[in-house]
Amino acid sequence: MKRTRIVVAVLGALALAGCSSGGGAEQSAASSPAAEAPAAGGAAGTYAVITHAAAGDKFWDVVKKGAEAAGKQYGASVTYQGDGDAGKQSQLIDQAVSQKVDGIVVSMANPDALKESIGKAVAAKIPVVTINSGAESSKAFGALTHIGQSEDVAGRGAGEQLKTAGVSKLLCVIHEAGNVGLEQRCKGAEQSLGGTVERLQVDVSNLADVTSKVAAKLQSDTSVNGVLALNPAVAVAARDAIKDAGSQAKLATFDLSPDVIAAINAGEVLFAVDQQQYLQGWLPITFLKLYKDNLNTVGGGLPVNTGPGFVTKDNAAQVEKLAGEGTR
Known part of the structure; x- marks a missing residue:
């Protein structure tokens, strides 16, 4: 409960800090063979979200929407790319490192295959937040925190x-x-x-x-x-x-x-x-922005949980409209 209050308070403070309405980059959930460098994000920064998503996966469309919404709120540049091939996902991480982004968000369905590339990011002093999968390896790989569910x-x-x-x-x-x-x-x-x-x-x-x-x-x-x-x-x-x-x-x-x-x-x-995957897009951009601006870290070395919750016939109507809007 204490952690929840701290996170909410910090996020609220950031939201009140005069965030502008820049745009996040519109990209497909499919991988790009040669990603372009992110547009300059100015003081708000540039952030790369790299997932193991297959093209057309609606779950990851919601994650993407959350990341882009956070980028828009903070006036930051956010690019999103996904590839179900761990080798290609590693290449996307390497590209982000070479572009000297201000932070990288990565899902780790296959942690061992991504270890070297994440290590390069950490060595280059680019903060990394892991999401969704690979919580057990996140801290060992040098990530600031992991966001997802157990x-x-x-x-x-x-x-x-x-x-x-x-x-x-x-x-x-x-x-x-x-x-x-x-x-x-x-x-x-x-x-x-x-x-x-x-x-x-x-x-x-x-x-x-x-x-x-x-x-x-x-x-x-x-x-x-x-x-x-x-x-x-x-x-x-x-x-x-x-x-x-x-x-x-x-x-x-x-x-x-x-x-x-x-x-x-x-x-x-x-x-x-x-598991409220919208938060798995929105929160890491928020946490990376906090780290860039104020060296804040969240979670105290433990994962930040976005779930699980259970949607049944008793409460489905309450989330139906939100799911239709692509945020649940």
Whole structure:
């Protein structure tokens, strides 16, 4: 509670400090093979956000929107790029270092693959904030802090709710190979469910195939009575798979989208684990601006948690409008 008050107070003070309305750079969530140098951000600074996002991933569109909104509020230049290939993500970090940006925000789905490039940034005295995945490696790599949710805690929470709903055999659908955070979610669910949890590897960039694979699994093993998606687009594909298979399996998911909210309201999805990813874009730009202006650090060496929360049919209407606007 004390940390929450401190963070809110600091953010409030910064917001009142006369922030201008400069624009953040508009870039696709897909990677750019040769990123241009960020436009001069003046006293407010220039910041590069580099994630492991695949093109068209709605979850990361919300992160991008949060980062750009913070840049606009503070009059800073913010560029956003994403690439699901860890090698290419490392190259994007190296480019940002060569451009001498004032700060780098990076998600670490594959921390070991990014260690060297993040080390170069730290050696160049460019502050780094990690987000979303890789919390366990953030401090060791020299980042100022990590912003996200404990995937293990979130997974256990999901497992507890699925257990209460009567699920005894769960299919956990992993949509990105090598993403340590996704495995932590499945493992957490396994710990609290008290039943059997099987993993199914799919490709988030091919949702038709996701539907086909989940349906095939449900048809071949009718004892599976629960499905846990780890991505909102995968959740929608899994919903269709459950219908196609004629299964009575109960479905839950991580993360929100307008389609997931609609599915919760329709009773097709039990709940969504909400990590409030807009904050994973907005907060790191805010923290880096504070560090640039006043050498402030946040978190005291511990991650700053943005979740988990749970969206169910009881509260879905309250967040539906915000999800439609792309901020939840």
